[in-house]
Amino acid sequence: MRRLHEFLAFCCLIVLTLAPLRAATASEITIAAASDLKFALQEIVSNFQAAHKGDKVDVIYGSSGKLQTQIREGAPFDIFFSADIAYARALRKDGFAATEPTPYAVGRIVLWSATRDAAKMRLEDLADPKIGKIAIANPAHAPYGRCAEQVLRAAGLWDKVKDKLVFGENISQATQYAETGAADVALTALSIALSKQVADRGGYSLIPETLHSRLEQAYVVTRQGADKALAKTFLDYLKTGQSQTIMIKFGFAPPGQAAR
Amino acid sequence: MPTSEDFAAIWLTLKLATIVTFLLLLIGAPLAWWLARTQSWLKGPLGAVVALPLVLPPTVLGFYLLLAMGPHGPLGRLMAFFGVAPLPFTFAGLVVASLFYSLPFVVQPIQNAFEAMGDRPLEAAATLRASPLDAFFTVALPLARPGLVTAAILGFAHTVGEFGVVLMIGGAIPDKTRVVSVLIYDQVESMNYERAHWLAGGMLLFSFCVLLALYGRRRNGRYG
Numbered sequence: 135m136r137r138l139h140e141f142l143a144f145c146c147l148i149v150l151t152l153a154p155l156r157a158a159t160a161s162e163i164t165i166a167a168a169s170d171l172k173f174a175l176q177e178i179v180s181n182f183q184a185a186h187k188g189d190k191v192d193v194i195y196g197s198s199g200k201l202q203t204q205i206r207e208g209a210p211f212d213i214f215f216s217a218d219i220a221y222a223r224a225l226r227k228d229g230f231a232a233t234e235p236t237p238y239a240v241g242r243i244v245l246w247s248a249t250r251d252a253a254k255m256r257l258e259d260l261a262d263p264k265i266g267k268i269a270i271a272n273p274a275h276a277p278y279g280r281c282a283e284q285v286l287r288a289a290g291l292w293d294k295v296k297d298k299l300v301f302g303e304n305i306s307q308a309t310q311y312a313e314t315g316a317a318d319v320a321l322t323a324l325s326i327a328l329s330k331q332v333a334d335r336g337g338y339s340l341i342p343e344t345l346h347s348r349l350e351q352a353y354v355v356t357r358q359g360a361d362k363a364l365a366k367t368f369l370d371y372l373k374t375g376q377s378q379t380i381m382i383k384f385g386f387a388p389p390g391q392a393a394r
Numbered sequence: 395m396p397t398s399e400d401f402a403a404i405w406l407t408l409k410l411a412t413i414v415t416f417l418l419l420l421i422g423a424p425l426a427w428w429l430a431r432t433q434s435w436l437k438g439p440l441g442a443v444v445a446l447p448l449v450l451p452p453t454v455l456g457f458y459l460l461l462a463m464g465p466h467g468p469l470g471r472l473m474a475f476f477g478v479a480p481l482p483f484t485f486a487g488l489v490v491a492s493l494f495y496s497l498p499f500v501v502q503p504i505q506n507a508f509e510a511m512g513d514r515p516l517e518a519a520a521t522l523r524a525s526p527l528d529a530f531f532t533v534a535l536p537l538a539r540p541g542l543v544t545a546a547i548l549g550f551a552h553t554v555g556e557f558g559v560v561l562m563i564g565g566a567i568p569d570k571t572r573v574v575s576v577l578i579y580d581q582v583e584s585m586n587y588e589r590a591h592w593l594a595g596g597m598l599l600f601s602f603c604v605l606l607a608l609y610g611r612r613r614n615g616r617y618g
Binding site: 197199200203206249266267269272274275299300301302303311314315316317 | 460461463464465466470479480482483561563565566567579580582583584585
């Protein structure tokens with residue numbers, strides 16, 4: 135019994151001595167980001183990490199709706215990059231954000247396929263019986279899914295293709311359905327179609343922006359991230375030319391500008 | 395209040411679980427019989443394969459099934475050869491995936507029951523000139539009844555509770571692949587907590603009742 139006490143005391147001592155040490159050296163932030171940012175942000179974060187050794191930036195990707203729900207439920211995210219400014223505004227309004235929503239990019243939606251040349255496809259082709267399943271992100275909580283639905287409705291195709299739709303949990307999963315060939319085409323994000331993971335697998339065609347509401351993307355710093363210097367440093371880094379070039383490379387238009 | 399959307403998902407889930415349980419009993423009983431009685435070196439490897447879903451994350455199963463059942467996968471090519479539509483995003487696809495997913499929950503209780511029974515009832519049957527097949531149906535199966543009931547309950551309940559695999563290969567299509575667990579997920583992600591509660595609470599109650607039935611019964615069951 136006595137030995138157990140001694141052992142526990144020893145463990146406590148070790149934890150107590152090491153804990154402040156760790157807090158002092160490492161500066162860490164966790165970012166929650168919409169899935170369409172995956173490839174662009176990966177590149178930006180790895181550049182940032184190279185320039186800020188010792189600091190740590192973790193990114194968790196998911197649908198914007200899911201991530202904002204998690205933030206409301208106390209998820210430890212410091213910055214939230216939403217694919218839709220509406221989610222960022224809602225968080226701000228309900229007191230979960232420390233900053234006003236700041237637009238960072240405008241997203242575009244494309245028709246993409248791994249099995250046929252989507253560059254030669256038009257939206258109307260989706261109604262063709264030769265096209266089987268069409269993958270979109272879940273419109274209930276993924277902004278790109280909502281836009282995909284708007285596009286199909288605006289093009290007068292919704293009723294014709296409704297039975298062919300399958301819903302990914304977020305835009306990445308929708309793309310993955312098409313990438314494995316399980317779905318013939320996906321309505322996905324331009325930023326994903328331009329990533330090297332899928333760029334050489336069949337082409338894409340850009341969907342006119344007139345068919346859906348503008349995909350204005352915005353970030354907020356959450357209450358938890360409010361006092362973190364690293365959060366601000368990272369957001370400043372996002373504004374640099376180097377980061378902006380990456381965003382443009384992945385098809386994001388700067389906010390306030392007409393998308394290409 | 396539950397909506398028609400909810401009832402559609404519940405109906406789909408029950409339909410899936412019923413079909414899967416029925417098929418699994420058909421496949422599981424002979425398989426368990428073989429596993430319980432064989433001296434073959436294959437017993438170890440095959441037993442391990444059957445038990446895999448107990449330890450594998452559903453995402454692993456979902457991932458490989460998506461690849462295998464897709465048009466470029468072996469299963470997908472085979473289906474295409476016979477002119478059948480690919481399995482992802484279909485109810486049939488969910489059935490196939492669930493067969494893998496729930497297999498150990500059905501095979502293991504039956505195998506345990508067969509093993510607990512020992513050789514003597516079959517030897518007795520043999521002395522009365524019962525053929526092995528006859529003995530299987532008239533002696534082994536009735537004796538293993540508690541194990542079969544446990545297997546059916548576990549297989550059914552486990553299929554009802556399936557989430558990861560259907561999320562990966564299902565595509566959340568209403569009336570076809572959007573089962574209760576996926577609908578709950580969608581409602582929570584969309585912050586429709588009230589609607590999520592109806593289904594989630596119901597699921598909780600259902601699971602509790604199933605386990606209560608199982609453990610309440612087990613006190614008396616012999617080969618459970």
